[in-house]
Amino acid sequence: MSTSPAVIIVGAGVAGLAAACQLGRAGVSVQILEARDRIGGRVLTRFDAGCDFPIELGPEFIHGKPAEIWELLEKSKAEITEVEGESWCVEQERLTPCGFWKDVDDILEKMDDRLPDESFADFLDRCCRSARKRPSERAQQRALGYVSGFNAADPALVGVHWLVKSMRAEQTIQGDRAFRSRNGYKDLLDVFDRELKKYNIALQLATVVEQLRWEAGNVQLKVRDQKGESTFEAARALITLPLSLLKAPVGNLGVIQFVPELPLQSKIALDTLEMGSVIRVTLRFRERFWDDVKLPHSTKSLSDMSFLFTQDDWFPTWWTAHPENWPIITGWAPFRCAERLSGKDASFVKERALQTLGTTLPFDRSELEKLLEAVHFHDWQTDPFSLGAYSYAKVGADGAHQALAEPVVNTLFFAGEATDTTGHNGTVHGAIASGYRAARQILL
Numbered sequence: 001m002s003t004s005p006a007v008i009i010v011g012a013g014v015a016g017l018a019a020a021c022q023l024g025r026a027g028v029s030v031q032i033l034e035a036r037d038r039i040g041g042r043v044l045t046r047f048d049a050g051c052d053f054p055i056e057l058g059p060e061f062i063h064g065k066p067a068e069i070w071e072l073l074e075k076s077k078a079e080i081t082e083v084e085g086e087s088w089c090v091e092q093e094r095l096t097p098c099g100f101w102k103d104v105d106d107i108l109e110k111m112d113d114r115l116p117d118e119s120f121a122d123f124l125d126r127c128c129r130s131a132r133k134r135p136s137e138r139a140q141q142r143a144l145g146y147v148s149g150f151n152a153a154d155p156a157l158v159g160v161h162w163l164v165k166s167m168r169a170e171q172t173i174q175g176d177r178a179f180r181s182r183n184g185y186k187d188l189l190d191v192f193d194r195e196l197k198k199y200n201i202a203l204q205l206a207t208v209v210e211q212l213r214w215e216a217g218n219v220q221l222k223v224r225d226q227k228g229e230s231t232f233e234a235a236r237a238l239i240t241l242p243l244s245l246l247k248a249p250v251g252n253l254g255v256i257q258f259v260p261e262l263p264l265q266s267k268i269a270l271d272t273l274e275m276g277s278v279i280r281v282t283l284r285f286r287e288r289f290w291d292d293v294k295l296p297h298s299t300k301s302l303s304d305m306s307f308l309f310t311q312d313d314w315f316p317t318w319w320t321a322h323p324e325n326w327p328i329i330t331g332w333a334p335f336r337c338a339e340r341l342s343g344k345d346a347s348f349v350k351e352r353a354l355q356t357l358g359t360t361l362p363f364d365r366s367e368l369e370k371l372l373e374a375v376h377f378h379d380w381q382t383d384p385f386s387l388g389a390y391s392y393a394k395v396g397a398d399g400a401h402q403a404l405a406e407p408v409v410n411t412l413f414f415a416g417e418a419t420d421t422t423g424h425n426g427t428v429h430g431a432i433a434s435g436y437r438a439a440r441q442i443l444l
Helices: 015-024 067-075 099-109 120-130 137-150 160-172 186-198 243-247 264-273 336-341 344-359 365-371 400-405 426-443
Strands: 007-010 028-033 045-047 054-056 081-084 086-091 094-099 178-181 202-204 208-215 218-225 227-236 237-240 258-259 273-275 278-285 305-309 316-320 328-334 372-378 390-395 412-414
Touching: 007 015, 007 218, 007 227, 015 028, 015 186, 015 426, 028 227, 067 081, 067 186, 067 426, 086 264, 099 137, 120 137, 120 160, 137 328, 137 426, 160 218, 160 390, 208 237, 218 237, 218 390, 237 426, 243 264, 264 273, 264 400, 273 400, 278 336, 328 336, 328 344, 336 344, 344 365, 344 372, 365 372, 400 426
Parallel strands: 007 028, 007 237, 028 202, 086 305, 208 258, 237 412
Antiparallel strands: 045 054, 081 178, 086 094, 208 218, 218 227, 273 390, 278 328, 278 372, 305 316, 316 328
16 A cells, blocks of 8 residues: 555444444544445345345344434434334233233342352342342243343353443433434445545555554554555554454454454453354335234234244244334344254254244244245354354453553554443444444554
8 A cells, every 4th residue: 555544443333333433533544344345344225126124134223312323314314113013922822911021120139249259040049049029931031032032142151250241331321222224224325425425534454454463553454355465554443343353263254364463351251252143134024914813812003013032942022013014023032042943044944933923922933934025134143253143241251341441552443332331232233333442542
């Protein structure tokens, strides 16, 4: 390159984009290198020709009212709608309006980060054995389902201290509410895209960074693209790779070889964090068949159904496009469910999804097949540039996010949802916040 940038950003997910825009606004020359042929990272919005509704293959909901997202979308006059509607549950093989949230909240509120850290599974066992009023088996199972479902976490690994911090962070942004932007998260990426152009930020797609040599004040990145190998050089580098790629062995596609290796404190921090697994599938039907499902022993219909919670081993959680009336329903398979589905082709995932729906609602399986018009699915676990969904912290991870967020000799910087220090790991707004924080560190 004839002129080296001041900062090279590895990764054009929302953390890298947020940092690039902040640096560009401050007049810093930036080069973004992205392995995929698009921006967004784990944010991936598709549009189905059969309906005027965004199909998200990554994150879909805006959780609460985080300023990092709302300020950008409101400035661009994006249309934001709150998710409303009814939540239904399968209880004793019957569909019924959900009534378990208070029982789950009662259990979660017993978590105490002033005590020694422990896994959620160990906490639940200890809490339920010692409680004067023992939570019901149903409440315990729902609590386990919430932790593994919402956080995509292994209850035997995820730490109580991190869960408490995350819950407190959610409360500060009304995290119990959920919203969608009119064109999905594409609205957010469009904001970043306009900012990149406004500040003349260089973006090179389909470019895989294979090696990063660093010393104080200098980085050299060996990359590979369709033309072959080349080298980029700058004074500083911001790494925004997913946690899984920072932990994966060198030699795998998308994994950077750091020369010299990252400091010990960074490695220790990485060891206490883990990547969760999720498979989601969105099905578009010819019509909203669930509107016509007749419920035994009830006069209610499912026409206002927003969420459906089951105990299914494949897809325990579902949601509709409510309050929009599109004939779309999405299945969510976290943790063990995702592990069963990961690596399978779209046909297998579709079959399991239809079988779950047919059994749960209930609706004739062959009729569902006739009504089905489109299937949208992406396996983030086998995607070499993600190797998972989003991160969580294991037992003993206190201080790990802060350690991972610390610059290395004012030369290597890190951002991404796994490096957020405010408790918003695993979220789009947490990723943006980490990008803003990394930009501030660089500008110091």
